[in-house]
Amino acid sequence: MKIIDIQNQLVKEFEELESWEDKYTKIIKLGRELPQMSEELKTEKNKIEGCQSQVWMHAELKDGKMIIVADSDAMIVKGLIALLVKVYSGHEPGEIMSSPPEFLQKIGIDRHLSPTRKNGLGAMLKQIQLYAVTFNALAAASEQ
């Protein structure tokens, strides 16, 4: 499935949830289900410092696809991370680069990305793009 299709599917799933409570319950559930990030990967280098919560993220290229693993000490942030992993992990860097996270706004949780939240999530999105750009450039260089 393409990134845009996954985004649309998530938007649909969230549209069915009426209250904030239901939305957050789902986000918490997604956080619990997020595949565990191995402790060895939770290094200082992989840490995205947030004022409110901490986020760790690592990405690598496997068979041309970018695999993202991440974690947070706050469960809601972890749930939001799970959404980002669902959307972006397992796709080619080029596709990631051309797919902005529009679904966050449609779901109504884009305020978690506002600078006042300082939860590391906005920084994680930037980091995903940075990894994608880097992997893309490396791939282009190796082809030449």
Added chain:
Amino acid sequence: MELTYEHTAVTEEKRFREFDVEKIREDFPILKRMVNDKPLVYFDNAATTQKPNVVIDSITNYYTYENANIHRGLHFLSEVATELYETARLKIKEFINAMSASEVILTKGTTEGINLLANTMCRADMLKDGDEIIVSQMEHHANIVPWQLLCERKKVKLRVIPISDEGELDMEAYKNLINEKTKLVSIVHTSNALGTINPVKEIIDIAHSAGIPVIIDGAQAVAHQKIDVQELDCDFFVFSGHKLFGPTGIGVLYGKTEYLDKLPPYQGGGDMIRTVTFEKTTFDDLPNKFEAGTPNIAGGIGLGVAIKYLNTFNFADISSHEHMLLEYATEKMLEIPGLRIIGNAAIKSSVISFIIDGIHPYDIGTIIDTDGVAIRTGHHCTQPIMQRYNLTATARASFAFYNTKDEVDIFIKALYKVIKMFSS
């Protein structure tokens, strides 16, 4: 410039207003608004307080009818604006019982007040290589970082008074830290993260017995108890207007004349000089020496009005109402399984920092926000406190005199909901 506005000092009504919290809430329009379709429960008063109508109106009025630059013009509006601004200074002087209005320096806020002192004390050689400054482990970053910046320029050392598990200063350790190298003590009156009200009078007396001047960071104290700088005998006292129901961007540095006279200007510019030539510039007297440039005139006027508004109340009524909220909320919160309060000093302000086992403060804050409850989560700009208790963050509820028991009930209910959501 001589201050010639004594005649405008309005005599306050001696009869205090009856303390009726529902009537008080009518004065604060924001308290009527809805958040996420629920009535706002504003428990983030330690971060900033809400503003009464009289303060909001004073700012609108100023820009609508009274705006002009102050201290400079002889035209009608300039005199009106100057009078309003200097009347505000007088109100502040009376509010903290300073000896004179010229001891009241208007700043951007607490942070600027401390930076001003760190900067000018260093240039006045009040702090030299090898000197020591005593602060405590419960300081806000605003009372740590300015001194660290100074330490980088001069070989000055910061000495830190430790705190107990309950969140109280170790007074014996304080006494032991004082030595012949100690040149300054800078201490928070009331902790924004723990709620602890420190024994500032005792701290000041101990420092003075060794001839050491004391700065009190009063940011969290002024809205909750009567401050009398002469009775405290502190040498400097700093606070922010926005935590006192006034506007943001305005604050106060009180200093004893003998010290303020010794300090050089902080910033150079207009309104702080007597004569300027390219060879030599002479500076104006207090308070203008420290107030370069056009100040936050509307902010100053608004702060004066906030103080006038507060003066209609008996501070004892405010303190006892807030204390009732503190005790009620503490009791209800301690019934919540897994909840732990950080900061259990015997003498506390209406601030409750807490954690819940297995639930991150970010998660607590996010969920109760959907119920319209505003609290603060994070390290509260007090990372050394977090390190002391081995935490990365806490959640914090802080009350003002317009909060109610019913609001505490809504907050407690929201906390139970958090627990339910994260345990299922």
